[in-house]
Amino acid sequence: MTRPEFDIVVIGGGAGGLVVAAGGAALGAKVALVEKNRLGGDCLWYGCVPSKTLLRSARLAYEMRNADRWSLPPTPVEPDLARVMERVAGVIRSIEPNDSPERFRGLGVDVILGAGRFVAPDTFEVNGRRLTATTFVIATGSRPAVPHLPGIDDVPYLTNETVFDLREPVPSLIVVGAGPIGSELAQAFRRLGSEVSVVDIAPQILPREDPDAAAVVMQQLRSEGVRHHLGATVVGFAGRGNDVRVTVRAADESVSVLAGTHLLLAAGRTANIEGLGLDAAGVRVEGARLVLDGRLRTINRRIYAIGDVAGGYQFTHLAEHHAGIVLRHAIFRMKWTKPSPVVPWCTYTDPELARVGLSETEARGSGVAHRIYRFAFDEIDRARADGATAGFAKLVTDPKGKLLGAAIVGAHAGELIAEYALALSKGMRAGDISGAIHAYPTLAQINRRVADQRLKEGLTPRARTWIQRIFGLRGTRA
Numbered sequence: 001m002t003r004p005e006f007d008i009v010v011i012g013g014g015a016g017g018l019v020v021a022a023g024g025a026a027l028g029a030k031v032a033l034v035e036k037n038r039l040g041g042d043c044l045w046y047g048c049v050p051s052k053t054l055l056r057s058a059r060l061a062y063e064m065r066n067a068d069r070w071s072l073p074p075t076p077v078e079p080d081l082a083r084v085m086e087r088v089a090g091v092i093r094s095i096e097p098n099d100s101p102e103r104f105r106g107l108g109v110d111v112i113l114g115a116g117r118f119v120a121p122d123t124f125e126v127n128g129r130r131l132t133a134t135t136f137v138i139a140t141g142s143r144p145a146v147p148h149l150p151g152i153d154d155v156p157y158l159t160n161e162t163v164f165d166l167r168e169p170v171p172s173l174i175v176v177g178a179g180p181i182g183s184e185l186a187q188a189f190r191r192l193g194s195e196v197s198v199v200d201i202a203p204q205i206l207p208r209e210d211p212d213a214a215a216v217v218m219q220q221l222r223s224e225g226v227r228h229h230l231g232a233t234v235v236g237f238a239g240r241g242n243d244v245r246v247t248v249r250a251a252d253e254s255v256s257v258l259a260g261t262h263l264l265l266a267a268g269r270t271a272n273i274e275g276l277g278l279d280a281a282g283v284r285v286e287g288a289r290l291v292l293d294g295r296l297r298t299i300n301r302r303i304y305a306i307g308d309v310a311g312g313y314q315f316t317h318l319a320e321h322h323a324g325i326v327l328r329h330a331i332f333r334m335k336w337t338k339p340s341p342v343v344p345w346c347t348y349t350d351p352e353l354a355r356v357g358l359s360e361t362e363a364r365g366s367g368v369a370h371r372i373y374r375f376a377f378d379e380i381d382r383a384r385a386d387g388a389t390a391g392f393a394k395l396v397t398d399p400k401g402k403l404l405g406a407a408i409v410g411a412h413a414g415e416l417i418a419e420y421a422l423a424l425s426k427g428m429r430a431g432d433i434s435g436a437i438h439a440y441p442t443l444a445q446i447n448r449r450v451a452d453q454r455l456k457e458g459l460t461p462r463a464r465t466w467i468q469r470i471f472g473l474r475g476t477r478a
C-alpha cells in the first residue's frame with residue numbers, strides 16, 4: 001500500500017481549519033489546506049471581527065449622546081455609516097495578514113485555493129489534483145439560513161455576509177432573528193441612527209439564555225428604541241429597492257406589516273456540507289448534519305469535522321478547541337481525547353450576556369439537584385464608579401457547592417466569565433472562588449461576591465449562635 005501524500009488535509013481555512021493547519025505544520029506534519037474562497041473564514045470577514053468593531057463605534061456614539069450620565073455634556077452624533085464601515089474594513093485588513101496564504105505557506109502548509117470534493121474515502125480532488133492523507137478535516141463552517149417564505153426570492157435582503165459591505169445610510173432596519181447575531185446588530189444599527197425592529201418566533205430575545213438574564217439586555221435595547229415583535233411568525237416578504245415589507249403574525253394571530261428600508265436575516269445557520277463528495281467519502285449525513293461520534297469523527301474514521309460544520313455550538317473558540325482535539329488524534333494518536341463540555345460564550349450587546357455550563361432553566365428542566373445564587377452589579381463598587389450597574393451574576397451549584405454553571409449579564413461579562421470557565425473545567429466549588437483574592441475595585445469582584453452567597457447561606461441564626469458560644473463572642477444573639 002502506498003503511503004498517503006499528506007499527514008493532514010484540511011478543507012476550509014477559517015477559525016478551526018487554520019489552527020489545524022498551523023498547529024499540524026508546527027508539529028512536523030505534512031499539511032494541505034484547501035479553501036474555496038479566502039482564508040480567514042466567517043469570524044474574520046463576516047462575523048466576530050466586523051461585528052465587534054461595529055459595536056465599538058456604536059457604543060461610543062451611544063455614550064457621547066448620553067454623556068450626562070458621566071457628568072459630561074451630551075454630544076449629538078450623527079454617525080456616517082460609510083466611515084464606520086471603513087473602520088470595520090480597516091480592522092479586518094489589520095488582522096488579515098495573520099490568516100494570509102503567504103503566512104501559511106511560510107509555515108510549510110500547502111495552501112490550495114479552490115473547491116474540491118472527495119472522490120474516494122481516502123482521496124480529495126481539487127483543481128485536478130488528487131490529495132491523499134492519513135487524516136482529513138472538514139472545517140467548512142456555516143452560512144446564514146434563508147427562510148423559504150413567500151417573497152424571499154424577490155425582496156432585497158442582507159445577511160452577515162453582506163451587511164458589513166453597506167456604505168449607504170440605513171434609515172430603518174428590520175431584523176429577522178433575536179439571537180446573538182440579530183441582537184448585536186440590532187443594537188449596533190440603532191446606536192448608529194437607524195430605526196430598528198426585530199422579529200422572532202421565540203417569546204424572548206437570546207432564547208438560549210435564562211429569561212431573567214435576557215430581560216436585562218431586552219430592557220436596555222427597548223430603552224434605546226429597538227422595537228421587538230416576539231412570539232411572532234414571519235409569513236412573507238415583499239418590496240424592492242429601499243422599501244421592504246415583512247408580514248408578521250403575532251401570538252394573538254393578528255397580522256401586521258412592518259416597513260423598513262433594509263432587511264437583515266439573522267435567523268439561524270446552515271452547515272456547509274454540499275458539494276464535498278461525502279457519499280464517495282463514506283461519510284454519513286442525517287437531516288443535513290454530519291453524523292459524528294463524541295470525538296468529532298465521521299463514520300469514515302480518517303475524516304473529522306470541526307467548528308460550525310460539526311453541528312454543535314458555533315463559536316470561534318470552540319472551532320479552535322476542536323482543532324486541538326483533532327491534532328491530538330492525528331499527530332499524537334491520542335484517540336481517546338474528546339472536546340471539553342465546558343464551553344463559555346458571550347453575546348456582545350451592551351450589557352453583555354455571558355454564560356458557561358448549566359443555566360438555571362436547564363438545571364430546573366433536567367431535574368438535577370441544584371442551588372442558585374445571584375449578586376447584582378449595583379452592589380459592586382467598580383460598577384458604580386463606571387456607571388455600569390445593570391445586570392447580575394448567577395451561579396448554579398450542586399447542593400454541596402460544586403459549580404454547575406454561571407451566567408453574567410453586565411459590563412465586560414465576556415471577560416468575567418473566563419474565571420468561571422476555568423473553575424468549571426477544573427471541577428471547582430463556589431468556595432474556591434470565594435477563597436481567591438480578587439483585586440479591588442474590579443468588576444471581577446462580582447465573581448467572588450456571587451460565590452460568597454453560598455457561604456452566607458450556611459450562616460443560619462443557629463450557626464451564628466454556636467459560633468458565638470464556641471468563641472465567646474459578645475454580639476447580639478440571633
Ligand SMILES: Cc1cc2nc3c(=O)[nH]c(=O)nc-3n(C[C@H](O)[C@H](O)[C@H](O)COP(=O)(O)OP(=O)(O)OC[C@H]3O[C@@H](n4cnc5c(N)ncnc54)[C@H](O)[C@@H]3O)c2cc1C
Pocket residue numbers: 011012013014015016017034035036037038039040041042043044046047048049051114115116139140141142160181272274275276306307308309314315316317318319348
Ligand atoms: C455575525 C457573526 C458574529 C459572530 N460573532 C462571534 C463571536 O463574537 N464570538 C465567537 O466565538 N463566534 C462568533 N461567531 C461565530 C464564528 O464566526 C464561527 O463559529 C466560526 O467562524 C466558525 O469557524 P469554522 O472554522 O467552523 O468556520 P469558518 O471560520 O466560517 O471557516 C469555514 C471556511 O471554509 C471555507 N469553505 C466552505 N466550504 C468550502 C469548500 N467546499 N471547500 C473549501 N473551503 C470551503 C469557507 O470559505 C471558510 O473560509 C459569529 C458569527 C457571525 C455570523
